[in-house]
Amino acid sequence: MTWRFTDGTNATTNQTPTTAVEAVWRLKQMLKNMGAIVVGSGDGLSAYNLHPTWPYDATHYDVFTAGTPYGSGANGMNNSQAWFVLKLPDGRMLAFQRGSSGTTYWRVVYMPSDLGAVPPVQTLTSGSSTLMALAPVVNYIKGTAGSTAGTAWFGTDGTYRWNAAYDDATYAFWVACWTSGGALTDADGAFFYDPLASGSYPTEDKEPPVLYCPDQSGSASNRPWAAVTIGAESTSYSPKSYLRRGMAGEGFVVVTALSYGIAAGTPVFPLYAGSNPHNFKEDGLPIIFARRAGVSAPGGYKGASSFLRWLGAGRGTGQALTLSTTRDRLAVAEVSLPWDGSVPLV
Amino acid sequence: MAWVFTDGVDDTINVRVSSVAEAVFRFKQMLKAMGGIVAASGDGLSAYSLGAHPYTSHSDVITGFGTGANGINALCWFVVKLPNGNMLGFQRSTAGTPTNWNLRWIPRNLDISPQTLSGGSSTVTATASVVSQYLCGTTASTYFSWLSGEPTTNSDGPTRLNMAYDDSTGAIWMMTWIPGSTWGGSGSAFLLDPVLAAAPEDADPWVIYAGGYNSTWKCFSDYLITDSAYGPQGYLGRGMSNEKWGAIQALYYRNRAGSMYVPSGLGSNPHTGEDDGLPVIYARPAQSSAALNILTPGYKGVSSVVRFQSYQMGNGQLLANKTRIAFGYLTFPWKSGEEVVL
Numbered sequence: 155m156t157w158r159f160t161d162g163t164n165a166t167t168n169q170t171p172t173t174a175v176e177a178v179w180r181l182k183q184m185l186k187n188m189g190a191i192v193v194g195s196g197d198g199l200s201a202y203n204l205h206p207t208w209p210y211d212a213t214h215y216d217v218f219t220a221g222t223p224y225g226s227g228a229n230g231m232n233n234s235q236a237w238f239v240l241k242l243p244d245g246r247m248l249a250f251q252r253g254s255s256g257t258t259y260w261r262v263v264y265m266p267s268d269l270g271a272v273p274p275v276q277t278l279t280s281g282s283s284t285l286m287a288l289a290p291v292v293n294y295i296k297g298t299a300g301s302t303a304g305t306a307w308f309g310t311d312g313t314y315r316w317n318a319a320y321d322d323a324t325y326a327f328w329v330a331c332w333t334s335g336g337a338l339t340d341a342d343g344a345f346f347y348d349p350l351a352s353g354s355y356p357t358e359d360k361e362p363p364v365l366y367c368p369d370q371s372g373s374a375s376n377r378p379w380a381a382v383t384i385g386a387e388s389t390s391y392s393p394k395s396y397l398r399r400g401m402a403g404e405g406f407v408v409v410t411a412l413s414y415g416i417a418a419g420t421p422v423f424p425l426y427a428g429s430n431p432h433n434f435k436e437d438g439l440p441i442i443f444a445r446r447a448g449v450s451a452p453g454g455y456k457g458a459s460s461f462l463r464w465l466g467a468g469r470g471t472g473q474a475l476t477l478s479t480t481r482d483r484l485a486v487a488e489v490s491l492p493w494d495g496s497v498p499l500v
Numbered sequence: 501m502a503w504v505f506t507d508g509v510d511d512t513i514n515v516r517v518s519s520v521a522e523a524v525f526r527f528k529q530m531l532k533a534m535g536g537i538v539a540a541s542g543d544g545l546s547a548y549s550l551g552a553h554p555y556t557s558h559s560d561v562i563t564g565f566g567t568g569a570n571g572i573n574a575l576c577w578f579v580v581k582l583p584n585g586n587m588l589g590f591q592r593s594t595a596g597t598p599t600n601w602n603l604r605w606i607p608r609n610l611d612i613s614p615q616t617l618s619g620g621s622s623t624v625t626a627t628a629s630v631v632s633q634y635l636c637g638t639t640a641s642t643y644f645s646w647l648s649g650e651p652t653t654n655s656d657g658p659t660r661l662n663m664a665y666d667d668s669t670g671a672i673w674m675m676t677w678i679p680g681s682t683w684g685g686s687g688s689a690f691l692l693d694p695v696l697a698a699a700p701e702d703a704d705p706w707v708i709y710a711g712g713y714n715s716t717w718k719c720f721s722d723y724l725i726t727d728s729a730y731g732p733q734g735y736l737g738r739g740m741s742n743e744k745w746g747a748i749q750a751l752y753y754r755n756r757a758g759s760m761y762v763p764s765g766l767g768s769n770p771h772t773g774e775d776d777g778l779p780v781i782y783a784r785p786a787q788s789s790a791a792l793n794i795l796t797p798g799y800k801g802v803s804s805v806v807r808f809q810s811y812q813m814g815n816g817q818l819l820a821n822k823t824r825i826a827f828g829y830l831t832f833p834w835k836s837g838e839e840v841v842l
Contacts, residue, residue: 358771381756397770412761414751416785422751428786431736431744431798432701439781439799446759447767447811454770455778455810466799467786 155323157461159494162187166318168499170334174258174308175232177316177343178250179224181329182216182238188320188327189243192216198233198252210241232257235302243325244349246363253297253304257311258370260304261297264406266361266399293406295367295394305390306370309333309341315472315499316343317484319492324349326460330379330486336500338471338487341370344378346393348459351440355457361399362457364409364443368392379487381424381464384411384441387449397445397452409443409456413464424464424488436475436483438463438490463490472500501668505835508533513834514841515661520599521572523661523676524590524647525565527690528578532558534665534672535583542622544576544592545569550620553613555581574598575623584608584670584694586706589632590647601647602637603690603710607738633745635710635733647688647710659687660841662825664833669694671805673832675716677815679842689716691732695782695801704738705801707748707782717828721750721763721780721808736784736796744796748782753808763808763829774820777807777831806830816840 159167161183171177186192192214196202203215216238220229227233237251245267253259297304308314313333320327329345332338350362368378368391376383376391383391387410398404414423423439430437440463443456469475469485474493477483484493505513507530517523532538538560542548547570549559562578563570577591585608593600606612636647663674671694677687689711698705709732711719719731732750737743753762762778769776779802786797813819813826818840825834834840 356769356772385756387755387757387759401771403770410755410761412753413756414781414783415754415758416749416751420785421754421756422749422783422785426786427783427799428797430699431742431784431796432699432740435699437799442753442778444753444761444766446755446761446765448759448765452770454767455776 155321157319157492157494158188158322159319160184160187165494165496167494167496169316170312170314170499171316173224173232173311174260174343175236175252176224177308177329177331178252178260179218179231180316181318181345182218182240182250184318184320185240185242185248185327186214186216188322188325190240193239193241193247195238196236197229197231198236199228201229242347244363248347249292251297251302251304253302255303255306258306258308259297260307261302262295262307262367263292264295264365264394265292266396268360268400293394295365296369306341307367308343309339309370314342317498319494321461321492324352324460328461328491330484330491332471332486332500334500336470336472338377338379340374340377342378343370344368346462348393348462350443350457351460355455359399359457361396364393364395364456364459366393377487379489381411381413381421381488384489385413386410387446393443395443395456397454397456403452405452407445407450407452409445411459411462412442412444414439423466425466425468427466429467435477436469436485436490437466438477438483439466440464441489461492464488465490470500472498474498501666503664503833503835504534504667505664505838506533512664513662513838516841517659517661517676519565520601520647521565521592523659523688524592524601525562525572526661527663527674528560528562528580528590530663530665531580531582531588531672532560534667534670536580536588539579539581539587541578542576543570544573544623546622548620548622572598577623579606582670582692587632588692591637593637600637603635603647604632604637605635605708605733606632607704607735633733635708647690663690664835666804666833669804673805675827675832677716677827687716689720691720691805693732693803693805696804698801699799702738702801704735707732707734707800707803709733717830720806721752721829732782734782734800736798736800742796744784746784746796748784748800750803750808751781751783753778762810764810764812766810768811775813775826775831776810777819777824778810779803780806780808780830806832816842 193205193210195217201217203217205215224231234254239249247265249263251261314331318329331343346366348364386392392408395409415421441459445453447453473485474481475483481495483490537555538558539551539555541561547561549561551559574595579589587606589604591602661676665672672692674690691709693707734748782800784797817826823836824831
């Protein structure tokens with residue numbers, strides 16, 4: 155497995171998108187480079203394109219071909235209700251739709267891998283340029299089915315750095331943004347798709363991936379990539395996943411990223427362990443996802459992240475860490491992510 | 501690596517012991533079976549034997565667990581050099597307190613002489629100048645802390661002894677319990693844990709735990725451990741300028757709001773219905789609000805022996821595949837297929 159930091163044309167690190175739509179378009183381009191197929195799309199105006207047959211060959215049905223594809227107007231993505239559906243290489247699908255409230259407002263839907271022949275893309279989209287993803291098995295990880303407004307995902311256009319990467323074997327990917335200057339605020343966009351570490355979950359779990367697409371909250375207490383959001387139990391700022399998919403009592407629910415602490419409740423990881431006392435490097439413990447028995451069912455253990463690690467000591471967002479190779483990890487809030495070795499643009 | 505449940509003569513699980521002396525004697529026999537060398541010993545009376553460094557043959561005068569010559573008497577002692585070079589020192593307390601023992605950890609590569617180990621007598625153990633760390637008791641104590649609790653006979657029979665070692669890593673676990681007790685009251689616990697995923701620069705990647713009378717495994721994780729209490733202990737920065745011997749916490753799994761997940765708050769796996777058994781990770785917190793001395797904080801490693809239970813099981817309960825046994829908040833390797841005598 156190798157982490158990739160390109161969409162095939164442009165680097166996916168150290169970018170400063172002009173709008174949130176550009177940020178999402180860059181994500182789409184990166185996922186296409188990963189092997190995802192655009193099985194349907196619509197520009198929110200009159201153009202749309204739908205893959206005609208399940209299970210979708212490798213042809214992209216991507217209408218965003220304007221001179222500036224993340225601009226507005228015909229074949230641009232920056233129109234209210236513009237949408238696209240991606241089939242990921244592992245068979246799961248993600249649908250994105252720009253909300254009516256502005257460029258930073260989006261709806262994002264996740265569809266599991268076991269839908270079989272159910273969803274020709276017409277079912278997903280109703281064959282329109284403006285409607286998307288209202289098939290029976292869809293899970294909103296941002297926004298709701300009942301509102302086309304969407305919810306805020308990114309900060310003020312043009313004010314933040316955008317970084318993303320994918321793993322070419324596991325198809326894990328992440329997006330991390332921070333305000334220019336290196337400050338991480340509640341308004342910065344974040345996303346991850348985590349298929350979990352091999353062997354860290356039982357084979358009976360048919361839907362391992364954990365997804366994270368926190369809302370912009372307007373509150374520092376809901377800052378992305380921090381234990382207060384990834385480790386929350388029931389908010390719109392938390393990771394979500396299936397538990398018991400295909401079994402009685404299944405649910406697509408919040409799963410919590412567990413911190414490590416001592417008996418009195420004092421946290422150690424993240425942030426309060428310090429550097430390793432023997433080599434003075436960052437240790438970074440793996441993040442475990444679970445849902446506590448005291449929360450509504452279904453509950454229990456989910457698995458270990460395939461790439462996220464808690465920081466052992468507090469670092470500045472955008473600080474590169476050298477563990478195995480030069481600048482191979484990136485500190486963002488309270489976690490570290492794989493990094494491409496470049497000097498991060500803060 | 502394979503876990504071994506015999507001392508070469510007798511099984512080391514489901515043993516009913518009649519005295520603490522018998523439990524400690526059997527423990528010594530198991531250490532010898534795993535390749536440990538009794539480097540020196542004394543029976544507390546007149547017999548003693550001091551080996552020659554680097555200790556390749558036994559100098560063991562304790563040949564039984566009764567009293568009298570070559571038995572286990574007040575202030576009798578023995579030092580075992582483990583296959584990895586580390587040493588464990590044991591000494592029984594004074595007359596009248598036969599259940600009290602000193603237990604010490606002596607790190608490897610000390611190149612120490614037998615006289616330094618023993619003081620050259622049948623009743624005196626290491627001098628204060630030797631680098632040894634007390635797991636139970638102190639150098640000055642005449643009433644030592646408990647290593648092993650008082651065996652008790654009740655309607656269910658005497659104290660149980662269970663222990664095992666890993667023949668490649670040198671890991672050891674041992675516990676005694678009274679039948680039916682919640683925490684194994686009046687029992688004891690010992691863990692020698694060669695940690696996994698330690699920094700390559702860690703010259704002493706071990707965590708040692710000796711849980712005494714009425715605590716057994718409870719002190720392993722259920723208290724705010726301090727350097728003056730007997731939780732898990734070990735070195736951080738051994739051989740470095742920041743070297744520190746002290747408490748090393750077994751970390752719980754919580755969310756940021758403080759809710760307990762593991763041990764015991766998670767429930768069984770939603771897909772298999774079984775215990776997930778999350779790894780025990782050792783670290784020394786850096787926060788000044790903790791009761792720990794904050795000198796040399798940091799990560800130590802991952803246990804190679806114990807795992808936390810994801811939901812509370814009964815003491816002595818075997819997991820579904822019968823290769824692990826539950827006790828306290830933990831599970832331990834168990835002899836596959838063997839039932840537990842509770």
